[in-house]
Every structure is written in C-alpha cells, then in structure tokens.
Amino acid sequence: MNSxxxxxxxxxxxYPDGTPALRGLTFEVKTGENMALVGRNGAGKSTLLLALGxxxxxxxxxxxxxxxxxxxxxxxxxxxxxxxxxVFQNPDHQLFMPTxxxxxxxxPLNMGLEHDEIDRxxxxxxxxxxxxxxxxxxxxxxxxxxxxxxxxxxxxxxxPEILLMDEPSSNLDPAGRRSxxxxxxxxxxxxxxxGHDLELMLELCPKTYIIDDGRVVASGPxxxxxxxxxxxxxxxxxxxxxxxxxxxxxxx
Amino acid sequence: MHHQYIDRYARGDSAVHQLDARTKLLCALxxxxxxxxxxxxxxxxxxxxxxxxxxxxSFAGIPWRFVGKHILICSPFIVxxxxxxxxxxxxxxxxAILGQRVHLAGGxxxxxxxxxxxxxxxSCLVALASTTRFDHLLLALTKFRLPRILILQLSYLYRxxxxxxxxxxxxLRARRAxxxxxxxxxxxxxxxxxxxxxxxxRSYESSQKVFLAMQARLYNGELRPVHQLHVxxxxxxxxxxxxxxxxxxxxxxxx
Numbered sequence: 001m002n003s004x005x006x007x008x009x010x011x012x013x014x015y016p017d018g019t020p021a022l023r024g025l026t027f028e029v030k031t032g033e034n035m036a037l038v039g040r041n042g043a044g045k046s047t048l049l050l051a052l053g054x055x056x057x058x059x060x061x062x063x064x065x066x067x068x069x070x071x072x073x074x075x076x077x078x079x080x081x082x083x084x085x086x087v088f089q090n091p092d093h094q095l096f097m098p099t100x101x102x103x104x105x106x107x108p109l110n111m112g113l114e115h116d117e118i119d120r121x122x123x124x125x126x127x128x129x130x131x132x133x134x135x136x137x138x139x140x141x142x143x144x145x146x147x148x149x150x151x152x153x154x155x156x157x158x159x160p161e162i163l164l165m166d167e168p169s170s171n172l173d174p175a176g177r178r179s180x181x182x183x184x185x186x187x188x189x190x191x192x193x194x195g196h197d198l199e200l201m202l203e204l205c206p207k208t209y210i211i212d213d214g215r216v217v218a219s220g221p222x223x224x225x226x227x228x229x230x231x232x233x234x235x236x237x238x239x240x241x242x243x244x245x246x247x248x249x250x251x252x
Numbered sequence: 253m254h255h256q257y258i259d260r261y262a263r264g265d266s267a268v269h270q271l272d273a274r275t276k277l278l279c280a281l282x283x284x285x286x287x288x289x290x291x292x293x294x295x296x297x298x299x300x301x302x303x304x305x306x307x308x309x310s311f312a313g314i315p316w317r318f319v320g321k322h323i324l325i326c327s328p329f330i331v332x333x334x335x336x337x338x339x340x341x342x343x344x345x346x347x348a349i350l351g352q353r354v355h356l357a358g359g360x361x362x363x364x365x366x367x368x369x370x371x372x373x374x375s376c377l378v379a380l381a382s383t384t385r386f387d388h389l390l391l392a393l394t395k396f397r398l399p400r401i402l403i404l405q406l407s408y409l410y411r412x413x414x415x416x417x418x419x420x421x422x423x424l425r426a427r428r429a430x431x432x433x434x435x436x437x438x439x440x441x442x443x444x445x446x447x448x449x450x451x452x453x454r455s456y457e458s459s460q461k462v463f464l465a466m467q468a469r470l471y472n473g474e475l476r477p478v479h480q481l482h483v484x485x486x487x488x489x490x491x492x493x494x495x496x497x498x499x500x501x502x503x504x505x506x507x
Contacts, residue, residue, distance in 0.1 A: 053468055086468040093461040096411055098387035102478050107469035109476040140414040
C-alpha cells in the first residue's frame with residue numbers, strides 16, 4: 001500500500017485577475033493514507049482541492065497532478081473524477097436533488113451503471129453513513145449533521161479510491177462532529193482533509209501539510225507540526241488545546 | 253429554522269398518495285381547466301366542482317387547517333382583485349337567489365366567481381402538492397415531455413427556495429439587530445435594495461458551487477431519474493371517473 005494516490009508537482013495557479021493562489025506547490029499522499037492539509041484562510045487549500053478535481057482553468061495552471069496513476073489533463077478528467085470523491089465545504093451545494101436517494105444515485109447514474117448496481121450502491125452508502133432513515137427525504141428537511149453525512153454518502157456511492165474533503169466539520173455541533181470523526185475513521189479510503197479543525201486532524205490524520213500563501217511551508221507527523229507553537233503562529237494557526245495542555249497524544 | 257412546507261404531507265401512505273403522479277397531475281389539470289373555463293358572470297356551475305378537492309383532501313387525510321392556512325396565505329392578492337371589480341363593472345345582471353330573481357351589478361358576480369375559482373383552484377393545488385412527492389411530480393412532467401431545462405429549473409427552485417428564504421430571514425434579522433429601534437423609511441428602502449443585491453450575488457455564487465459539485469459527480473447535461481412511475485388499473489379508473497364527473501358537472505349546468 002505504498003503507491004502514490006495523489007502526486008502534485010510544482011503546481012502554480014493564478015486567479016483570472018492575476019492574483020497567484022498556488023505557488024509551486026509540491027506534495028504527495030500515499031494510497032490508504034489520511035492526510036491533513038492545514039492553513040489559514042486564503043492559504044490556497046480550497047483552490048488546491050479544486051485543482052485536484054480538474055476544475056481550474058488549465059491555461060492559468062502550471063505543474064503536474066497525478067491521481068491514482070493518471071496524469072490530470074483534459075482527456076483524463078472524467079476518469080480522474082471517478083477515482084475522486086470530493087466533499088465540498090457546504091453540504092447544501094453538494095445536495096442538489098429533490099431527495100437524498102436521488103442525490104446518492106446521481107453519481108452512479110452518470111457513471112452509466114445498471115439499476116441493480118445503483119440500488120446496491122445507494123443501499124451501501126446509506127448503510128455506511130447511517131442514513132438509511134433519510135432515504136426519501138428532501139435535503140432541506142435534514143439537520144446540518146445529517147446533511148454532512150448524506151454529502152459523504154453521495155460520493156461513497158461512486159466507490160472512489162480517494163476522498164477529498166473541504167472543512168468537513170464546519171457548522172457541526174459537538175455530537176455531529178464526533179459522529180463524523182467516527183465515520184471517517186471507519187473508511188478505508190485515501191483521505192485528504194483540508195481545513196482548520198486541528199483537533200479533528202489530530203484524531204484522523206497521522207501526517208499533515210501546512211500551506212501558506214500557496215506554498216507548502218511544513219510537512220510531517222501531525223502531532224509534531226501542530227505542537228510547534230512558533231511554526232503555527234507564524235502561519236496564522238494555533239496549537240490545539242489538547243496539545244497545549246499536554247493532555248492528549250492521539251495520533252498513531 | 254422552521255418553514256411551513258407546502259409538501260409537508262406529501263409522504264403519506266393513503267390510497268391517494270399511492271396513485272401515480274401522472275394521474276393526479278392530469279386530474280388537477282383537467283379540473284383547473286374546467287374551473288377556469290366557467291364564464292365570469294356564472295357561479296352555480298362552480299358549486300358541484302367543490303366535490304373533487306373536498307374528496308381528494310378528505311381521503312388523503314390532510315388536515316383542513318393546513319389547507320385553510322395555505323388558502324389564506326395567498327388570498328390577499330385575489331381578494332384585492334375581487335373587491336375592486338364592483339367599482340369597474342356596473343352592468344346589470346339578473347340572477348336567481350333562493351328562488352327570487354334579483355338584479356345585481358356584474359362586478360359583484362365577477363368578484364364571487366373569482367373568489368370561488370380561487371378557492372377551488374388552490375385547494376386542488378394544495379391537495380396535489382400534499383399527496384404527491386415533488387420528485388414524482390417532476391418525473392411525471394418529464395414523462396409528459398416537458399423541456400428538460402424547465403424540469404431542471406423547477407427541481408432547483410424547489411431545492412434552493414427554502415435556502416434563499418432562510419438567507420433572507422437572516423439578513424432581515426441582522427438589519428433589525430442593528431436598526432436600534434425605528435429605521436427611517438428611506439434607509440429601509442436603500443437597505444432592501446442592498447439585500448436583494450446580496451441575495452442575488454449569493455445565489456449566483458451558490459449556483460456555481462452546485463455546478464462544480466455536479467461536475468465532480470460526472471454530470472454531463474442529462475438528468476437521469478432513479479425511479480420509474482407505474483400506472484395501475486386504479487389510476488386509469490380514477491382518471492376516467494374524474495373526467496366523467498367533470499362531464500356530468502358540465503351537463504347539469506347546461507340543462
């Protein structure tokens with residue numbers, strides 16, 4: 001399980017107005033790894049996730065991206081999106097169909113799968129995320145926690161190899177957040193989580209990249225990086241409370 | 253935030269709920285067309301039509317209070333239209349009330365005609381929305397070959413309307429929190445314009461993000477349904493019965 005799931009080499013991107021968002025960013029995630037991508041607001045985390053999904057304008061992008069052995073280029077975008085499950089920050093953007101079931105079946109239907117296989121995947125994703133009871137409900141009837149779980153189910157049904165998650169715990173209450181952590185912990189996928197919830201990163205991701213101003217500024221074991229106060233402060237972050245008090249040593 | 257969803261009872265399990273969406277949609281369509289076609293000075297042809305929405309709502313077990321509430325919500329517009337009619341239409345019409353022939357200004361007849369049509373039309377609409385899941389309605393419209401773009405727009409309207417209402421509520425609450433008592437009318441109007449602008453920009457940004465999420469799940473311009481609709485014998489019998497009933501209503505009012 002040591003092959004490279006995500007390989008990014010010297011990636012640069014500038015917004016249409018010329019403002020650089022990513023500046024020669026290089027990193028890799030091995031298959032089966034849970035990796036955290038940490039950085040202050042505007043550091044380039046979300047832009048990087050968009051780049052990995054092939055959503056950025058190729059003309060404004062330099063460098064190379066490799067996902068599951070495929071190099072990201074126009075002709076490979078669909079194949080790469082089959083390998084990636086992207087969970088966007090706001091679940092309301094992810095859940096756009098009239099019912100939860102329709103939303104979960106959306107990806108498999110677009111993959112051209114047979115109806116029996118789609119049913120199997122929808123059942124499996126609902127079961128895995130503990131949302132069987134929400135099957136026929138419209139997304140606007142769900143709580144925030146339920147929306148987050150269903151948003152994950154919508155990508156699991158595509159059986160991706162890699163999950164990219166942008167701020168997965170935003171707006172969740174403590175119980176919803178805990179249940180999300182347990183759900184993510186149970187997944188065998190390669191997972192790249194971008195965000196600020198450092199406690200969540202500590203629990204789920206053994207390794208971390210810190211990015212700032214579109215560059216990777218540090219990488220290494222999560223517990224070491226997040227406990228490094230000067231480093232954290234320099235890049236607009238802070239040491240999580242559990243490490244500051246020396247109480248918890250959780251990352252294996 | 254709690255919304256008074258119009259489709260709150262759409263997921264029931266009564267016999268009416270289990271009918272094919274196309275049957276209910278066609279029934280509602282024929283009924284509405286018939287109601288609309290009744291001439292503006294006539295009221296008696298509308299009376300036997302009350303039976304259909306009454307039976308529909310009763311058999312489906314939808315609370316009358318819920319139906320009444322929705323009828324009231326939309327009523328100001330139609331009541332305003334109705335009350336101004338007697339001022340404009342003063343033509344004299346002879347009508348029979350309790351066996352007595354009396355002369356009335358046409359405006360009064362049009363007003364009552366409008367109100368009864370509104371009552372019938374809206375109760376039928378509430379009955380349809382309360383007994384049919386919206387996704388099934390969209391599927392029925394797809395089967396009736398409505399343009400795909402229109403179905404897509406309806407689908408997103410239903411999905412994001414509630415989000416938009418919630419955002420508007422939040423902005424209004426934020427304005428109230430900072431208005432320190434009474435807000436001058438001029439400032440109210442100016443801030444309302446700003447609010448509309450903000451809502452528009454947010455909607456536009458959201459639509460772009462939704463499109464990204466769709467592309468991430470391999471959307472290529474075609475929306476494929478998960479479910480299929482199934483017409484049963486009961487659907488055919490019911491549709492035939494409703495058409496017979498409408499034909500009967502037509503026949504008794506033209507005797």
